[in-house]
Amino acid sequence: MIKTIALVRRRVDLTHGEFRDYYENHHAKLISEVPHVARYVRRYIEPSGLWNGPGAFDAITEIWFSSQADYDAAMARLVELQELFATDAANVFDTSATQRFVVLDECDTDVPGASEA
Incomplete structure (x- = not known):
């Protein structure tokens, strides 16, 4: 599996509640x-x-994403939708602070008593 991870910061004029509400119900x-x-x-x-x-x-x-091909198709679509996502992101995020990563999601190390998140 391929996973993208983004660390995001809310805009300073939004409370934590307003941030979460907008993120969940719009973005x-x-x-x-x-x-x-x-x-x-x-x-x-x-x-x-x-x-x-x-x-x-x-x-x-x-x-x-289940495969490299799925990831590539999704990224191609995101390029097409770049303006839509960027415009909406500006409503909720401090976009200058966003950190993005692409990682391979391999098997977890077995930990007794742990469950998948």
Whole structure:
């Protein structure tokens, strides 16, 4: 599997609640325009958690693709939709802070008592 990970920060004028509401009810729905997405998860960082201060992020976004071909097709479609995604992202994210990664999602190391997230 191929997975994209994005660390995103909310716009400073949005509360954590406003950020999460907009992300879930508007921006996240845009993924329906992208083909071959196997899984799409948004993980919200607890504002009172240990990861605070300068450089802190508000959410981690993960998108899985089953194959390189699926990933390539999705990226080609995202290029076509670049203006739509960028315009909407500006409504919710501090886009200058976004960090993106592409990773290969290999088998997890067996950990007794652990379950898949």
